Amino acid sequence: MASASRRAHRLSLWEFRRKADQLDDLLFGLKPKVMILDEFHNALQGRARDVxxxxxxxxxxGLQYAISPVVIGEVAACNYINATSEIASRFDLVAVPRWQCDENYLMMLDSIEAA
Structure with missing residues (x-):
């Protein structure tokens, strides 16, 4: 049953190309400098070819649009990035401690709300 649901979520080649073209149009038009990918460890759970x-x-x-990717995820993401020197050389790994409900956290929430 699980493989049937996986097949249902796979895109046809035409749908994939259409979505890729849409993404390229957005990136070309918006010209972002940073792309933040949260829960990145989930992207590493597929087949090796997909990863x-x-x-x-x-x-x-990075090459085509000069976008710096920022990936956020569990330790598994760091382990995968460090697995090969080719991938590891493209990322600076920074451990981020969990937020504490303190003054710094509340100040961050205030600044987000103000923005």
């Missing part, structure tokens, strides 16, 4: 495609996409947007 390679994710990293190829990150490399492409």
């Amino acid at each position: 390679e495609g994710v990293f190829a996409f990150l490399q492409r947007i």
Whole structure:
């Protein structure tokens, strides 16, 4: 049953190309400098070929659109990035401690709300 639901979520080649073209149009028009990918460890749970495609996409947007990808995720994401020197050389890893409900946290929430 799980494989049937996975097949249902796969895009046809035409749908994939259409979505890729839409993304390219957005990136070309908006010209972002940073792309933040949260829960990145979830992108690493697919087949090896799919994971390679994710990293190829990150490399492409960096080269084609001068976008710096910022990936946020669990330790598994760091482990995968560090697994090969080719991928590790593209990222600076920074450990971020969990937020504490303190004055700094409340100040951050205030600044987000004000923005």
